[in-house]
Amino acid sequence: MKANIISIGNELLIGQVINTNASWLGQTLSDIGWEIGTVICVADDDRDIRDALARGFDTADVVITTGGLGPTKDDITKKAVADYYGREMVFHEETWHRIEKYFTERKYPISELHRQQCYMPAGSVILENALGTAPGLRIEENGKACFVLPGVPYEMKYITETHIVPWLVKSGGVEIFRKKTFHTVGTGESMIADHIEAFSDGLPTNASIAYLPSIGKVRIRLSMMGGTQEEFDGYCRELRDLLDAWYYGEDDTNLEKEVARLMDQLELKLVLAESCTGGNISARLVQQPGASSYYLGGAVTYSYEHKSSVLGVSPDTLLEHGAVSEEVVTEMVQGALQRLGGDVAAAVSGIAGPDGGLPQKPVGTTWIAVGNKDKIIARKIVFNKDRSRNIEFSTIAVLNLIRKFLIAVYLK
């Protein structure tokens, strides 16, 4: 159960694009118990691609390529794969009809280059790509399989999840691979590692723990090869209890989904008042389909004027305490509830940087608040000096405070 990855594209070698595809594939395959032997990045070059394929099949039965399926001249992956297998390129009518339809519907001009995109190595199984013009391919020969995928990340992910993962799981055989991911927020990786050290040291050799940290959050993945479901469930319960102070969900969730789930369950409506995050919290919630069931909307009051004119924050409060203060975020929550409606409101105001820091309020100082008509809670948080990280940290902190507020006020 080992696969090699070939990432194709000059842009990867000159560093204009970071190879996130390979790491996503690495994670996705290891989640289903497959091991990645090597990742090799090569140029859009026929010979380099063929060499990489030959090497790839030396040490694994499955090779996955990404990139080089576009309509331009430098996209030569399919031709190189055909050359490697010694196969002809044949025109795939169905793909052509699909592309034609796609372009006609949108009234886009279609070019000869799109026709070229429809040539595939003979004997390929076409892997449908619902999100773009270039389908993926599967070619099997001598008990080994080559998957050819586009380099555009969401198209690559779509085809992998829809077509490759099920194929790999099926061909991977009988060993059962179990895993569960625990989501935490509010502490760091080393803190958690310390806290669960005895537990992870005590795991049998067929089980393991992986840490997947991101800004403000850490996912902890427990996986086990073989063993019984009871045994695995026991470890999961133990780990869940140990993580209790920071735990917020399992597997395919995130803070946005947890907020949505709680709001829907409680049949409440949410409004937002954002300053330093500039709409990022709102955008995050709206990324989830169905957000309109609980989210009415929000105000991005990026200027002093808007804090007063849109949310009714008193100019005196702004003058006396500054825009980044407990008083102002509290009034932002009150104003949002009054003027935007809704049952629950959240507000944030901070100094994202790199400029605007003061001795008593350094860059990274952020006030957040969540409340309803009866109760408002506010927290001060100090992050670091990087603007985009501060915005991301603030976003996570607000989503988590909404979640905690809903649980504390409505569910306890």
Place this chain on the structure above:
Amino acid sequence: MKANIISIGNELLIGQVINTNASWLGQTLSDIGWEIGTVICVADDDRDIRDALARGFDTADVVITTGGLGPTKDDITKKAVADYYGREMVFHEETWHRIEKYFTERKYPISELHRQQCYMPAGSVILENALGTAPGLRIEENGKACFVLPGVPYEMKYITETHIVPWLVKSGGVEIFRKKTFHTVGTGESMIADHIEAFSDGLPTNASIAYLPSIGKVRIRLSMMGGTQEEFDGYCRELRDLLDAWYYGEDDTNLEKEVARLMDQLELKLVLAESCTGGNISARLVQQPGASSYYLGGAVTYSYEHKSSVLGVSPDTLLEHGAVSEEVVTEMVQGALQRLGGDVAAAVSGIAGPDGGLPQKPVGTTWIAVGNKDKIIARKIVFNKDRSRNIEFSTIAVLNLIRKFLIAVYLK
């Protein structure tokens, strides 16, 4: 002037760490005219590392490894390199003294593992690492050079900039490498490739074109090895003219920066009224430091109620034309200018999906508008079925429409 990179570490293969080192090295080397032939990621495994070295030296005179120099058991890169060259590991007194001093000064406990870190392949040139305990190495044999670097990004960068870049420049000779990136928006990669085909076919062999597409945008990079600056400037002018319909900037820019630059130059204030993008346009603008100089804020009117209560869109208009209509985005712009102030307003309302589509308005239908008190322009755009892509496409389309509006209305 070609180098190969070997990235070493299990964490890269399972996708726990994204290989940013390789892309940084790719950029750094291509900036000094060196080409990266391949990047190969392998596990912390003696045999895999030796194989990768053998392959690396097959096609290049310089191989750079990163990772596997730490003090823990799985860090075996130096031993594998020594095995590859058939050399002994020898104790390096100077490194040991430096580590001892480093730990003693900080009162950190020093362990036997740190002593192990001081064994180096015989004949290595030690490349000082001012930022960590593991130095880099250079080993030369038969006119070829191997550089061995730690995987910690800032240590790797320090050693590369301090020790490797000067060595490569010196050994690479005098050839000059020139490049320029052209940013376009509003069409696809294949359309551009068609349009500039004669130009790119006519380029000399020492010049080349690369396409870097992302959602809604394509960057085109022109690069040239050697030649004169005049010659390169000529090609740049020609390409710039060919791209005119879609071109919006060069090198280190993006749409957000272009909007900010124009707003600041014209001394205008911007407000936003977002529906389907849910705050994403606002968040994008605020990611850039200094956005407060031109951006007052915005309303995320995700519900019908908010479109009327916050922006004053007439309930009759909503009822008659639906939220996704020219009439509604026009009233959103008018309402934003009236109620949020500012000189220029942009609005967007669309069906992001996956649900909510209608026969005459399928998922992906989006209306966008930009205007000031005298003039409002609106556009209908139809995207595809994926929610997050629709949001991203709409965001790009709105930013581009703001840019075009400012140029057409204020600068022509």
